[in-house]
């Protein structure tokens with residue numbers, strides 16, 4: 001038996017139930033979240049391995065690829081491709097979702113409007129489309145929803161020793177680097193910066209990986225409420241609010257819905273009662 005297999009068996013002996021589907025399924029695989037492909041030079045952080053049943057692990061493979069590609073987009077420092085893996089990743093995504101790259105390109109009108117909003121002026125001989133940021137198709141949203149859901153359930157399990165319950169609720173808000181360009185910061189993180197929490201260093205051995213992924217985790221004293229803030233390089237950020245208390249967050253979304261006719265700024269990642277995002281739809 002190889003060392004990796006031994007390690008995996010020992011991990012699963014200690015963590016026998018899937019952390020992602022409510023505690024009903026035995027774990028047979030180890031899921032890395034954030035996905036390993038997101039990190040440069042095969043250096044992914046320690047402590048982000050979670051017990052998973054096979055359907056929960058393998059069912060998100062294509063979304064893992066999309067999110068790894070998305071997280072490596074760095075318009076500021078171009079640090080997303082230090083290991084030269086980005087093109088291979090893009091090809092793999094293109095094989096699975098042949099339409100995605102076309103959808104990422106804004107139309108000329110969209111590009112012009114976006115550039116005007118952001119104060120971007122094309123240089124001589126450049127078109128608006130050439131200098132505009134990419135659009136965010138639904139596939140990106142779905143992949144980030146899957147990432148947010150797994151990450152929140154994973155760290156909840158790791159920190160509390162409990163599997164996130166099936167009658168709990170998870171809500172997500174995420175934002176792309178357009179906010180960084182527009183405001184020089186992520187307004188959502190500013191809003192939450194004064195709530196306490198842990199922001200442990202993300203590292204593998206002596207290597208710090210915070211330039212690719214960093215996070216802050218806040219729990220209520222009884223650990224029934226959580227807020228997870230995560231930032232992926234210069235590409236995007238997300239916030240997940242979670243509750244193990246049935247119908248608590250749902251009532252907030254219900255109120256928003258009554259008031260505005262919309263779900264508010266939140267995507268529902270998990271809820272026994274609210275219609276929610278379904279990773280298995282494969283969209």
Ligand SMILES: [Zn+2]
Nearest residue numbers: 018021053056
């Ligand atoms: Zn599962």
